[in-house]
Amino acid sequence: MFDSGIGGLTVLRxxxxxxxxxxxxxxxxxAGFPYGGWEEGALKARIxxxxxxxxxxxxxxxCVIACNTAFTLVGADLRAAFPKMAFVGxxxxxxxxxxxxxxGLVSVLATPGTVKRAYxxxxxxxxxxxxxxxxxxxxxxxRMAEAYIRGETLADDEVRAExxxxxxxxxxxxxxxxxLACTHYPFMANLFRRLAPWxxxxxxxxxxxxxxxxxxxxxxxxxxxxxxxxxxxxxxFTSGKPDFATRRLMQGFGLRV
Numbered sequence: 001m002f003d004s005g006i007g008g009l010t011v012l013r014x015x016x017x018x019x020x021x022x023x024x025x026x027x028x029x030x031a032g033f034p035y036g037g038w039e040e041g042a043l044k045a046r047i048x049x050x051x052x053x054x055x056x057x058x059x060x061x062x063c064v065i066a067c068n069t070a071f072t073l074v075g076a077d078l079r080a081a082f083p084k085m086a087f088v089g090x091x092x093x094x095x096x097x098x099x100x101x102x103x104g105l106v107s108v109l110a111t112p113g114t115v116k117r118a119y120x121x122x123x124x125x126x127x128x129x130x131x132x133x134x135x136x137x138x139x140x141x142x143r144m145a146e147a148y149i150r151g152e153t154l155a156d157d158e159v160r161a162e163x164x165x166x167x168x169x170x171x172x173x174x175x176x177x178x179x180l181a182c183t184h185y186p187f188m189a190n191l192f193r194r195l196a197p198w199x200x201x202x203x204x205x206x207x208x209x210x211x212x213x214x215x216x217x218x219x220x221x222x223x224x225x226x227x228x229x230x231x232x233x234x235x236x237f238t239s240g241k242p243d244f245a246t247r248r249l250m251q252g253f254g255l256r257v
Contacts, residue, residue: 001015001024001025001026001027001063001064001066002027002029002051002054002063002064002065002066002067002070003026003027003028003029003066003067003070003183004028004029004030004032004033004034004035004067004069004070004142005028005029005030005033005034005142005146005184006028006146006149006184006246006249006250007066007067007142007145007146007149007182007183007184007185007187008026008028008064008066008067008183009026009149009187009253010066010183010184010186010187010204010206011064011066011090011183011206011209011210012024012026012066012253013206013253014206014207014209014210015064015209015210015213015214017210018210018211018213018214019210019213019214019217021219021220022217022220023232023233023234024233024234024255025058025060025233025234025235025236026233026234026235026236026250026255027050027054027235027236027238028235028236028237028238028242029046029047029050029238030237030238030239030242030246031237031238031239032046032238033142033146034111034142034143035067035069035070035111035113036069036111036112036113036139036142038113040073040113043070043073043074044073044074044077047070047073047074047077047078048074048077048078048081050238051063051078051081051082052081054236055082055085058236060085061086061217062085062086062087062088062213062216062217063078063085063086063087063088064087064088064090064209064213065078065087065088065089065090066090066183066209067090067182067183068090068091068092068110068111068114068181068182068183069110069111069113069114069182070090071089071090071091072089072091072092072113072114072117072119072120073113073117073119075087075089086216088209088212088213088216090183090205090209091119091120091123091205092108092110092114092120092123092179092181092205093179093180093181093203093204093205093208094106094108094120094123094124094127094128094133094179095123095126095127095128096203096208097128097131097177097179097203098127098128098130098131098133100177100201100203101131101176101177102176103173103174103175103176104130104131104132104173105131105132105134105168105170105173105174105175105176106128106131106132106133106134106175106176106177106178106179107133107134107135107136107165107166107167107168107175107177107178107179108120108133108134108135108136108178108179108181109136109138109141109163109166109178109179109180109181109182109185110135110136110137110138110179110181110182111137111138111141111142111181111182112137112138112139113137114137114181114182115135115136115137116137120135120181132168132170134165134166134168134175136163136165136166138162138163140158140162141162141163141182141184141185141188142182142184144158144159144162144188145182145184145185145187145188146184148187148188148191149184149187149249150245150246150249151245154191156195159188159191159192159195160195163178163192163195163196166178166200167196167197167198167200174198175200176200176201177200177201177203178192178200178201178202178203179203179205180202180203180204180205181205183205183206186202186204186206189202189204232256233254233255233256234255234256234257235250235253235255235256235257236257237257242257
């Protein structure tokens with residue numbers, strides 16, 4: 001399971017529920033975090049090169065790219081470079097949002113990289129052309145979420161400023177669904193609910209991602225990969241030096257760093 005940082009833990013949590021017999025290797029590209037400021041060509045090359053090494057070192061049965069920014073940019077490249085590997089991607093949950101909205105006003109809260117991606121606009125054109133979809137790219141929320149997950153306190157006004165553009169009133173209608181198009185964001189969902197100007201459905205894609213991964217691997221009983229103790233999952237950080245708070249968080253998720 002691959003993410004730019006620790007946001008993909010939201011997906012890991014759901015995947016464990018659906019695949020309790022499996023072991024997981026969680027890879028955080030903290031050396032490259034955050035992805036939003038990268039030039040696209042350089043980020044593509046970085047991620048493909050990382051997987052060239054990761055697939056050899058860990059020999060996974062399946063790879064989950066638990067990061068919207070990464071998958072919408074490099075998903076096709078990964079599948080082309082490693083055709084024998086099954087990749088499950090993370091894309092903004094625009095289709096289910098369009099199906100659920102009553103007001104027709106949907107916002108997509110994402111990183112700037114996901115917002116500007118043609119992949120995201122194609123999803124809107126394909127599945128939500130009858131809706132008004134507002135794309136809100138936050139420069140700061142992924143960093144803020146990483147701090148929040150580690151137990152740091154965030155100022156309400158700072159969080160409110162990041163989500164304010166998600167809320168639109170138009171012809172007596174109000175935004176009723178906000179798509180959380182970054183796997184970091186669901187960790188802050190309770191904070192978002194408290195600070196929102198009115199109640200909305202905060203759409204978390206983690207369960208759908210885990211469900212797709214479950215479809216692609218057969219259910220097994222009592223199987224543990226060679227070299228991994230029963231019940232032990234592993235976390236890998238590309239920097240090689242996660243701080244104490246991050247290590248403690250990983251341990252809380254049952255991951256050995």
